[in-house]
Amino acid sequence: MLVHSRGARWAVWLLFLVLFLPLFALPLLVVLGASFATNWSGVLPSGFTTGHYATATRGEALQALTTSLLTAVAASVLALVVGTWAALAAAALKKSHRRVMDALFVLPVAVPSVVVGLAILVAFSEPPFLLNGTRWIVILAHTVLVTAFAHQSVSAALSRLDPAYEQAAASLGARPAYVLWRVRLPLLLPSLTAAAGLCFALSMGELSATMMLYPPDWTPLPVLIYAATDRGSLFAGSALAVVLMTATLLALYAVSRIRTRASYR
């Protein structure tokens, strides 16, 4: 406890509320409020309607939601496989090699996502790998962007893993593949699911690289939200944004359930 007097403590809490509510809670409340309104010219939104949700859950919008969900699932699964493989392989290398590999795999975090989009667009519009105009180019870009996060969180978990377990298993005669499958991966499961949730959420909200290369028949939800706000339909855009947030939160909740079940094992 840093502040002991009662009055000073209340003053500090008041300061916290004054900073926290308008900056962090208000934006989310505003988007939520606007998604149910047709008009917002005073302090509160007016013209209550659920019409935006009716259009946000059918036709073009529903298709965009499915597109986003499929892209996010595909990208997270691929990123998790590649990221985990890379983290496990790097952990077995000697220190200098491991450093190089870690640096390579976190590089996509530092490179602007717009540039990742541009690079993939440039590379995969030419004959040897012609992906431009298909859904695979979007999934590929998302995978590249989220693999870095998957790799980072798995390798952080690996470095905290107690080597005693795998040494015990190996000394009892378990083959390396068996140790990996029955000892290391189960111990890593909590961080694997956490990484999966992070990858999924990032891919659901990805806009920068997607704007560079989405084909007309594979439009993820963030692009549709941008299109709506760009033509001035802010209220319809808000409803779409709430749908996006809800879908992301539901998926994160589902993933966290796996995590708690695993940690009781």
Next chain:
Amino acid sequence: MTRRLLWAFPPVALLALVFLYPLTLVVQQSFQPDSGGTSLQPYTDVFASAAFREALWTTVWIAVASTAGCLVLGFLLALIIAFVPFPGAKIVARFVDVFLTFPSFLITLALLFIYGTTGIVGSFQFLTTPWGVLLAEVTYFTPFVVRPLLAAFSQLDTAQLEAASSLGARPLRIIRRVILPEALPALAAGGSLVLVLCLNEFGIVLFTGAKGVTTLPMLVYSKAILESDYPGACVVAVVNVLISVGLYALYRVVSRRAGA
């Protein structure tokens, strides 16, 4: 050893194909003007344009100012959550985690209602100025500072605070002499991450719809997609990558020191 290197080969090869090879193509294309051949022409063209210089300046100053804002605000909020805890402080800390998973453009979307043309506060054109982008970036990126700070504070022994306090140190002095030195590594790591993310931010700027605010990522997008000027877009991309990768390398060094 060779067996282990062999296991590391598939993921590295995959990364090279889908990430490193495309990046080298971008660098290569930045030296190939539309008129053909290989020259520095795209670079001299882009560097000479006022739009590029302005975008470079806007990107850098907004990123630096946002980072400073995030550090001050994040330190203050983390300090209150950790050391002047109130009922519900745990929930607020969870909320910060959830906030990190939302896309950045949500903030601009909300600000459009608050400060936009038909907004709550009024119809002054706040959002189409760099200040609107600055506010949105401070809001969105502050949690990236709060989270490592809360982790660092949770390892701080509160007995140190009690001791300092019983010896008569005032709260401000405790913050300066006890808490701040402990928080410096986390502040440095969080701050440089936020700086890189701000330099690369695209969604927030795109959603303001402001023609007046152009940042480097925005320039890459408009050159490539709207003007189909690929060599020019690649030049801007190379400049942007050099700035942010350089800073990110610095961040890795700082955070490794902090972790050691």
